[in-house]
Amino acid sequence: MQGKSLVVEPVTRIEGEARIIITLDDAGRVNNVYYQVLELRGFEAFCRGRLAEEMPRISQTICGVCSVAHHMASAKAVDRLFGREPTETATKIRELVHNIYMIDDHLLHLAVMALADLLAERSSELRGLVDVARKYPEVVKRLISARYITTSIIKKICGRTVHVPIAIPGGVSRKLSKEDLEFIEKSLRELRGHLQYTLELFKSALSKSQRLQELSKREDYELKTYYLGLVSEDGSLNFYDGVLKIVDYRGSEVATFKPEDYTKYITERYEEWSYSKFPYLTIVGWRGIEEEGIVRVGSLARLNVSSRVPTEWASEEYKEMIDFFGGGKVINNTLAYHWARLIENIYALEVAEMITVEDRDLLISGEVVNLEGTPMYEGVGVVEAARGVLIHHYKTSLDFLVTEVNVITPTAINNAAINAQLKKIALRSHASPLVDEGLSSLVSDLEIAIRAFDPCNSCAAHVAGSRLIRVFIYDSRGNLLKVV
Amino acid sequence: MTRPNIVIVHGAICGGCDVALANSVEAISKFLENFELAYWSVAVDSRLSDLKSLNRIDVAVFMGGVRTSEDEEMAKWLREKSRILVAFGSCSAYGGIPGLAALIPPSELVNSVKSTITTSSQGEGVIELSKLPELGTYRALPHVVDVNIVVPGCPPPINVVNEFVDVLLKHISSGKLEGPLVVAGTKAQCENCPRKPRDLSKLQIPDIKRIYESRIEENKCFLEQGILCLGPITREGCEHSCINANMPCTGCFGPLPGFEDVGLRYIAGILALVAIEREKELLEQGLAKILDKLVDRLGVLYRYTLPWSRLYKLRLSLGSGGRAR
Amino acid sequence: MAFLCKWCSGAAAELAGVSRLLYSPNVIPIIVPCSGRVDPDLVVEAFINGADGVIVAGCHTPSDCHYIAGNFKAFKRVYLLKKLLSDFGIEPERLRLEWISAVESQKLKTVFDEFTSTIRILGPLRAETRGGSV
16 A cells, blocks of 8 residues: 555646546556546537527637637538538638648647657657757748748638638638639648648658657557548548548448438447546447557548548658558558648648639639528538547527537547557556656656647547646555656 | 746636637747746646746736636636736636536536437446546636736737737836736727728618528628627727628627626617617517527627626626526 | 606606605615616616616607607617526516606506515525525
């Protein structure tokens, strides 16, 4: 029976806040790890009674990092409940904004959260953006310029960069002007150069860093999970629309289904110790937080699930990544999420470029809204947010007041996987958490893994809010040993 | 000479205010030049113990509403330790959108999570180890502690963040700060609105419409289209971002100086003018029918400011009783 | 608290006084130039400061208002305020709007007395016995 306490708080460089609890057995070895999300804002409750058409503006405040994704998923659910098929112009404008948002979100994660992990020569050498900016000012400058471009494009179209207002039932509130389009085209040309740079930066860091290479080959960083993602009808990568597909860790297809059927494939489990629930695949069933039964979403999952990347440059980059990880279609190493994000940036850029060229006329002169439709009073909207599959599901009364809300966010879907990943690393770690050095090395390994997922705790806790990640270490009798 | 230090701390957030800071490159560079960034979990690896061990805090930036007991403790601790305390973002300043949960008992919030259509099973046993923080009465920061600066917006746009940094630099060297100083305009959105009707005294609000009912006309005042824009009661400063995207203002910059309760003011000043030219024709019955079209009063009138309203204050003072909604 | 417009309901109160018509002493009258002058803020302040009920009384619609259509504004404000009170979990019956002309002193007495009973039945706004919490 020990009496010492170990608590680590917060887990830094993630969005929002959460806590890690590590339990030890009597011999002082780790026997379990829990990732705990801590606050509650209550969207499922307070959205009841709201005007359905206002949900895209309201529900996106679940998260200020992926607000555009929430806005779009919500918009699609609202289109459905009003029974209005959005116009072509509206769809193209939304798709354009959505793909730019993907790049923006991935770059934000890279710049503010991941860079220190990727560029550090030793573990914990770089403690965040300030350190990185000091050591690699050029890198930070380029990323800032790149994000300046993405945020400017979103602002041009939507009036603001965070919590955008444009989606309405059956359409969007405005079309683009010729000036808007010229600005966007010029911006995309500039952006291309920046994205090329970030990809080269990553690949060079990877090739120079033994540390990174080791991490990407470590067995305890590999999780053989199921993968879930949105794909086009032909199976190719698609962030905005399509069908949902599940594959297993070898790449075999488990199921493909329409977004409105999601309730048959996803179930959620509520645990008293976290305000974020644990979604799992209904087909597989809940097997606890064990590698074999859980599902992952997000950039790595999307590449694993889709049959191909339908744009030229991105698909070349994807081939390189496949080769690095041994040639198999499905990559299970968690660190690969970082590389996958950079490839997805390229894909999103190419999609945006295509829209501005092929759909130019639609963007500036089509109908923005369709006011006709037979209301269904219920709707499901699914998109890929940066972190993975995002589901919004609403039911309304006959005067379009929301009666029920169900939102499943990608970080919630990854909740079990994050826990499983942490547990795997902690259980295999030789570091003794009772010793300072051992603890900091363990915590560093854990945090690197968490950051690779790019969790968005505001989303996972939409039910709630968040606080920094803390690590609590308990012994087998439940005595708090340490907080870090 | 040590630079003054700055900490950035979270209540019940969505992350948007952190992004707003990250997007304001000019502001961030000024911060890093002039301040020691002692704590910002999103970007820097300092631990809570580092925060708690600071001897003094020159500037504390608090984002998010005060939802849990931990948020409240943190707010009080920061007020004690800090020279300048900033309520950053509409949640911190007025309550924000999560303020719509303020009238709902915490147990119902938790139940709403447990009872969604896909939640079918429940884990057993609490891990006594780490109890979740308790949900208390939801409040805006200025209702918990005194603040020196308020930066409104959901989230504050780049121009406002830049202005905020300038205000901070101006006041950090001087002694006392008369507060709270609100980094936003003192006039309503209408003042400089690109759609401002030429003669405001002739403004007619014909009806109350929801945005799905018909095409939203660009360049025409929303009120004249029957769409309830909160511009008349909301501080300017955002450069009409939503209005320029052809959507009505929903009031994230909060009420004009001198008013606390957005809903009461909007009823008094704007809704009382609905169908003004047809009052004697419609009579009470006809007018009531139009007013009934405002079905979601809380969501429209108090979307960002419910915890800030006088009615909320009244409700809290009753201590108990009555089912809200 | 009763906000009475001076032209109609206020005059009725005067008449009640002169006629020795007794009405409930629980009602505190305040004369305003027009019912349209009654700000929803004022009503809420009255509740915050201890009123258990508020009456707003003005001139009959459609044409009795001395300022043409002030009473219609009062109607809209009170109508919406009652709904808001309900939204915030407060009984809307605690706010009442009436049209009372200068000669209707009997009506004034009846309204005041009835309203006082209504409030007695509802109980004080702040009561230990109210259950549940926010």
